[in-house]
Amino acid sequence: MTPHPPDSIVFGATGFLGRSIVAELLRQGRRVAAAVRGPGDRLTSWLAGQEVSTAGMTVVTCDVTVPGLGLTGLTDLAGVRDVYNAAARFAFGLDVAEARLANVTGAVNVTEWAAARTGLRRLVHVSGYRVSGAEPDYRRLGPYEASKAEGDAAVRRRARELDVPLTIVNPATVIGPGQFIGLASLVHDLWRGRLPVLPGGPGVFVPVVDIGYLARFMAAVPEHEETAGRAYWVLDDDTPELPELVALLASHLGVRAPRRSIPVWLLRRLPRALTGADPETLSFLSDDRYDTAPARAFAGRAGLRMPPVEQALRRWADDLVTARFGAGPPMSPEIPGDGSPASPGSPGNGSPDPAGRTRRPTS
Ligand SMILES: NC(=O)c1ccc[n+]([C@@H]2O[C@H](COP(=O)([O-])OP(=O)(O)OC[C@H]3O[C@@H](n4cnc5c(N)ncnc54)[C@H](OP(=O)(O)O)[C@@H]3O)[C@@H](O)[C@H]2O)c1
Numbered sequence: 001m002t003p004h005p006p007d008s009i010v011f012g013a014t015g016f017l018g019r020s021i022v023a024e025l026l027r028q029g030r031r032v033a034a035a036v037r038g039p040g041d042r043l044t045s046w047l048a049g050q051e052v053s054t055a056g057m058t059v060v061t062c063d064v065t066v067p068g069l070g071l072t073g074l075t076d077l078a079g080v081r082d083v084y085n086a087a088a089r090f091a092f093g094l095d096v097a098e099a100r101l102a103n104v105t106g107a108v109n110v111t112e113w114a115a116a117r118t119g120l121r122r123l124v125h126v127s128g129y130r131v132s133g134a135e136p137d138y139r140r141l142g143p144y145e146a147s148k149a150e151g152d153a154a155v156r157r158r159a160r161e162l163d164v165p166l167t168i169v170n171p172a173t174v175i176g177p178g179q180f181i182g183l184a185s186l187v188h189d190l191w192r193g194r195l196p197v198l199p200g201g202p203g204v205f206v207p208v209v210d211i212g213y214l215a216r217f218m219a220a221v222p223e224h225e226e227t228a229g230r231a232y233w234v235l236d237d238d239t240p241e242l243p244e245l246v247a248l249l250a251s252h253l254g255v256r257a258p259r260r261s262i263p264v265w266l267l268r269r270l271p272r273a274l275t276g277a278d279p280e281t282l283s284f285l286s287d288d289r290y291d292t293a294p295a296r297a298f299a300g301r302a303g304l305r306m307p308p309v310e311q312a313l314r315r316w317a318d319d320l321v322t323a324r325f326g327a328g329p330p331m332s333p334e335i336p337g338d339g340s341p342a343s344p345g346s347p348g349n350g351s352p353d354p355a356g357r358t359r360r361p362t363s
Contacts, residue, residue: 004056005076006033008222011064011110012087014043016178017126017171017214021084023052024215033075035062035087064106069113081121082222083114088126088151090181092144092280099147107151108158115162122165122222127152129172129207129233129290130283142280165228167221169214172235172290175316176211180326182281183208187317188325189276190246191253199277200285201261204242207235207290210312213304217295220302232295236309242285245313252314253321 008025012018013034022043025032034043040059047054060073064087071077087110089102107125114123128148134141136150152168159166173183183206189195217234221227240248243261250257264285267277299305306312 004031005079006031008082009033009080010084011035018086020211020215024219026052031056034059065101081119083123085110085125092278094143096143099143103147103151107155111155111158115164124167125155127168127170129170132170167227168231170233171209172207174211175208177319198258198261201263203287204285206242207239209235210307213306233290233292234295238309249317
């Protein structure tokens with residue numbers, strides 16, 4: 001038995017979202033079980049880097065694909081009232097069985113585990129802004145997005161059957177240190193001077209949300225009864241449309257923004273070898289808008305405010321460059337005395353040098 005048993009559990013605690021949710025709950029003085037698949041050292045050292053005390057945290061191991069979740073550890077989980085599910089396979093190019101195992105079976109297993117908690121206050125499940133309520137069409141959407149859509153429906157259904165108080169959170173592209181998928185690939189191409197044309201064209205809206213804000217939002221959800229049984233689209237409506245977003249980042253990074261664009265219908269018809277575009281990412285290039293009113297109203301009542309989006313985007317771009325877009329160990333913020341020439345199309349100081357190092361741009 002642990003002296004102060006956890007009151008909340010976070011599945012996927014080593015992940016980009018999960019670790020920030022753990023950090024936010026710990027900052028708020030909550031006692032958190034961090035459920036991880038492998039060793040927990042990655043999480044503890046990341047939390048130490050964020051100056052978050054881990055005194056209220058216990059690490060348990062689990063595999064969400066196993067019924068009962070295969071939880072191990074000596075921790076008493078009987079006092080858990082809030083269950084956060086941020087465990088998933090989030091990647092493009094997965095095979096269907098692999099994607100479904102974590103994103104459908106795993107999500108349902110977590111729902112069933114939550115249902116068995118005697119003091120359950122809330123299950124908070126992370127879906128996604130384009131998958132929640134969508135048809136799980138594997139051919140059109142690809143394994144990641146379709147399995148998330150199928151998982152979303154399956155979690156809602158199982159929660160209804162088992163009378164689980166459920167809140168679904170649908171973030172758009174979450175930006176912050178450690179986010180290297182999706183929009184980050186486009187920023188990487190931009191940075192390397194390999195974005196000759198903009199995918200999508202005018203009107204395309206790829207919204208973002210700041211990771212710190214999302215973590216605060218998720219931590220607040222179970223504290224408010226009104227959020228039970230609801231789904232929230234969490235994104236910044238002020239995100240510039242894609243051409244302006246790319247122009248903003250190009251100017252910040254000191255590289256040239258593409259002047260021309262290619263429509264999505266044409267990208268879909270051209271061979272991938274020619275466009276370099278991953279077909280699974282194309283459905284994100286859309287001019288759809290999303291109903292954020294309920295999330296904004298709740299955030300207002302909970303006293304949550306988003307940071308200005310342009311500032312968050314610039315900061316994320318700096319983080320991406322510093323972290324080499326996830327390709328290697330972080331570099332130091334400045335490399336003094338680096339006199340290497342800028343590559344073509346990179347008029348500023350934001351270009352890779354011959355040794356592959358990058359210089360952090362100044363804005
Ligand atoms: N990041 C975004 O911009 C974004 C936007 C919208 C929605 N979402 C959704 O948010 C959720 C979290 O995304 P993320 O960006 O945090 O992804 P991530 O960084 O890849 O984290 C996924 C987490 O799930 C864990 N996991 C995977 N399979 C597991 C299993 N079988 N058992 C237990 N844990 C398992 C991973 O553990 P390991 O560390 O051991 O692999 C990792 O901790 C996903 O559902 C994703 O679809 C993300």
